[in-house]
Amino acid sequence: MLNGDPLPSWREGSARTAILEFVRSVCDPGESFVPEPARVATFDNDGTLWCEKPLYVQADFIFRRWRQMVEEDPARREEQPWKAIVEDDHAWLAGVTDHLPELIKGVTQAYEGITTEEFERAVGEFFACAQHPTLGVPYTQIGYRPMRELISLLKDSGFAVYICSAGGRDFVRPVAEQLYGVERQCVIGSATTLEYRDGKLYRTMGVEQPIDDGPGKPVHIWNRTGRTPLLAGGNADGDISMLESARFALLINHDDAEREFAYDAGAEQALNQAATQGWTVVSIKSDFAEVF
Amino acid sequence: MLNGDPLPSWREGSARTAILEFVRSVCDPGESFVPEPARVATFDNDGTLWCEKPLYVQADFIFRRWRQMVEEDPARREEQPWKAIVEDDHAWLAGVTDHLPELIKGVTQAYEGITTEEFERAVGEFFACAQHPTLGVPYTQIGYRPMRELISLLKDSGFAVYICSAGGRDFVRPVAEQLYGVERQCVIGSATTLEYRDGKLYRTMGVEQPIDDGPGKPVHIWNRTGRTPLLAGGNADGDISMLESARFALLINHDDAEREFAYDAGAEQALNQAATQGWTVVSIKSDFAEVF
Numbered sequence: 351m352l353n354g355d356p357l358p359s360w361r362e363g364s365a366r367t368a369i370l371e372f373v374r375s376v377c378d379p380g381e382s383f384v385p386e387p388a389r390v391a392t393f394d395n396d397g398t399l400w401c402e403k404p405l406y407v408q409a410d411f412i413f414r415r416w417r418q419m420v421e422e423d424p425a426r427r428e429e430q431p432w433k434a435i436v437e438d439d440h441a442w443l444a445g446v447t448d449h450l451p452e453l454i455k456g457v458t459q460a461y462e463g464i465t466t467e468e469f470e471r472a473v474g475e476f477f478a479c480a481q482h483p484t485l486g487v488p489y490t491q492i493g494y495r496p497m498r499e500l501i502s503l504l505k506d507s508g509f510a511v512y513i514c515s516a517g518g519r520d521f522v523r524p525v526a527e528q529l530y531g532v533e534r535q536c537v538i539g540s541a542t543t544l545e546y547r548d549g550k551l552y553r554t555m556g557v558e559q560p561i562d563d564g565p566g567k568p569v570h571i572w573n574r575t576g577r578t579p580l581l582a583g584g585n586a587d588g589d590i591s592m593l594e595s596a597r598f599a600l601l602i603n604h605d606d607a608e609r610e611f612a613y614d615a616g617a618e619q620a621l622n623q624a625a626t627q628g629w630t631v632v633s634i635k636s637d638f639a640e641v642f
Numbered sequence: 643m644l645n646g647d648p649l650p651s652w653r654e655g656s657a658r659t660a661i662l663e664f665v666r667s668v669c670d671p672g673e674s675f676v677p678e679p680a681r682v683a684t685f686d687n688d689g690t691l692w693c694e695k696p697l698y699v700q701a702d703f704i705f706r707r708w709r710q711m712v713e714e715d716p717a718r719r720e721e722q723p724w725k726a727i728v729e730d731d732h733a734w735l736a737g738v739t740d741h742l743p744e745l746i747k748g749v750t751q752a753y754e755g756i757t758t759e760e761f762e763r764a765v766g767e768f769f770a771c772a773q774h775p776t777l778g779v780p781y782t783q784i785g786y787r788p789m790r791e792l793i794s795l796l797k798d799s800g801f802a803v804y805i806c807s808a809g810g811r812d813f814v815r816p817v818a819e820q821l822y823g824v825e826r827q828c829v830i831g832s833a834t835t836l837e838y839r840d841g842k843l844y845r846t847m848g849v850e851q852p853i854d855d856g857p858g859k860p861v862h863i864w865n866r867t868g869r870t871p872l873l874a875g876g877n878a879d880g881d882i883s884m885l886e887s888a889r890f891a892l893l894i895n896h897d898d899a900e901r902e903f904a905y906d907a908g909a910e911q912a913l914n915q916a917a918t919q920g921w922t923v924v925s926i927k928s929d930f931a932e933v934f
Binding site: 387466510523533537544546547551565566567568569572573574575576577578591594595 | 679758802811812815825826827829833836837838839841843850857858859860861864865866867868869870883886887
């Protein structure tokens with residue numbers, strides 16, 4: 351039994367009630383009981399566990415590296431995507447569909463050829479100094495407090511909790527424990543291909559397929575856990591397959607312009623599907639008593 | 643503290659002593675102490691945790707399916723690798739290097755297009771009825787008892803224990819708990835590519851790259867755990883990279899023709915390297931009081 355209120359940053363309401371009722375139903379003896387090993391929870395990261403606006407945290411990380419790459423080799427200022435960074439060309443950078451090959455090239459070249467240890471050091475240095483551009487706090491403080499409480503509740507209830515990020519697995523691993531209490535072996539995400547030689551693992555130019563987004567999410571979850579999620583949480587269209595594959599699905603709705611950001615771009619289909627699929631929609635404005 | 647002898651099926655000797663001393667050194671306070679989350683152990687499966695002769699267990703599984711495929715479509719008896727199965731052509735089947743494309747085609751076609759659930763059912767049916775051809779017991783009884791004891795000792799000592807098989811991850815998962823006390827999420831191995839649609843995961847014709855052998859082993863271990871192994875165990879040349887990457891390495895030497903099989907084919911380089919790299923060689927003949 352849990353003592354006290356396990357979700358103090360959640361307001362009374364249907365989302366909170368549905369979550370508590372579901373967790374109780376799988377833990378208590380009865381028809382809905384699920385044995386501990388099958389209690390697997392998976393959460394998208396960007397926009398689900400931490401703030402993804404005005405830009406993805408990992409984009410900030412990559413953009414800083416691109417600026418550094420231009421300093422190392424000024425000829426890069428004539429070549430995309432480095433040109434866009436130097437010129438603060440946000441429109442070009444936002445055109446992901448139009449500029450995908452250049453963007454992927456830039457992302458993979460940014461940390462190509464270094465070891466996983468060196469990459470982890472670079473990630474550590476970023477989180478030690480970078481701040482969120484509008485919230486004015488280190489990125490290690492932009493996790494949603496109610497979601498951290500939910501993760502704790504699930505772990506206390508015998509769930510194995512995994513992060514399932516479309517972003518970089520090895521970018522989230524070094525901070526997942528501090529931010530969410532999630533161990534590094536429980537971080538699932540997209541990844542650069544790696545090569546082992548002479549006792550080290552080197553990042554290479556490839557991207558592991560499928561990436562951990564859309565229908566790739568249930569594939570990654572199976573590969574890692576050998577199971578489908580019992581509970582899943584997401585906030586965007588890229589999470590639909592994962593949410594569909596779970597018995598209980600949470601969809602975070604970003605509707606709080608005052609305390610966070612209000613947007614539904616990239617989540618239109620998910621929000622539409624929520625009603626017909628019986629997903630529990632979490633309103634940041636109404637359901638979160640505290641956001642950060 | 644552990645009560646009683648944690649390794650009753652191991653004979654007194656340098657291997658047993660080295661293992662116990664290493665485990666003690668990482669658990670006790672002092673210079674060699676390793677915090678629990680970094681205590682990761684990885685074991686090859688075929689020939690390390692269970693018997694791999696006279697043929698791989700998974701080969702038996704696949705060969706039975708090939709016979710079934712010929713019954714379903716008799717035209718296959720003219721096509722390799724089905725032809726070799728029908729004709730009991732062991733020489734052809736053993737020529738892995740010469741017949742790799744045909745063998746891979748046969749392996750992927752054997753269970754192509756079915757769901758992960760259906761595949762798991764097929765694996766379950768195989769283990770429920772198949773017997774080891776010379777030992778005359780179900781395959782669920784051919785795990786090495788001393789290795790099972792070692793896995794228990796490691797788990798009791800705060801290690802996370804993973805299987806790291808060059809063979810099929812989803813072939814080993816359904817029996818890993820019963821055979822070794824290793825949870826399905828801790829089984830690492832080679833895998834068929836998967837595709838998610840309509841709420842199910844389907845096996846497709848591809849093979850996930852890299853396969854979990856040779857230099858692919860440390861890559862798979864990192865992808866799954868975010869760590870390099872503290873302790874690793876193997877028995878063949880395909881395990882060399884994994885053994886090199888671990889702080890403590892065990893190499894099983896198959897030298898007991900009476901109780902198991904005596905062979906060093908495919909392990910020549912590993913046995914040579916063991917001395918120079920300080921690996922602990924485990925002689926089945928001398929170090930195992932019981933084998934099964």
